Amino acid sequence: MNHTVLPPGADDRDLLTALKFVLAGQGDVTISTPEGSAPLPDSVRGLLVDAVTALDRGQAVTVEPHRTVLTTQEAAELLGITRPTLVRLLEAGKIPYSSPGRHRRVELADVLAFRQHERARRGQVFEEMAHEETPDPGDAADGFVSTR
Secondary structure, eight states: OOEEEOOOOGGGHHHHHHHHHHHHSSSOOEEEETTEEEEOOHHHHHHHHHHHHHHHTTOOEEEOOOOSEEEHHHHHHHHTSOHHHHHHHHHTTSSOOBOSTTSOEEEHHHHHHHHHHHHHHHHHHHHHHHHSOOOOGGGSTTSOOOOO
8 A cells, every 4th residue: 555646736836835834843733623633743744744845846755654574575675685685784783683483574673774874874985985185187297197
């Protein structure tokens, strides 16, 4: 069960902007209907902020539920890697897992934490690479810079 929402038309953009403003505020947000009202939990509020921001940019949004315990195949698909690569990560202790019976199971929270950690690590590596000093090609006498 997944649900995809396409970006709204131009006439609904003002509603989207108002919704984004309300959700991004500091106070508590409550949803009210004629049947009653309920406070909006922070986790749902964050999801709505992300969804409204994407829709405001003209992007479609899909909400898809996930089980909290995944098979190795499901975890690998979520990370965008092959199942054998995921198994190597599990066996190396990079992602915790359990083995009820013959099959490994991975907690969704652990997979998402690993993905976030890897993104941060890659960002740091790219930042370090960007600050490495490279020779100026103008300094070379013949216009060529030796790379080896």
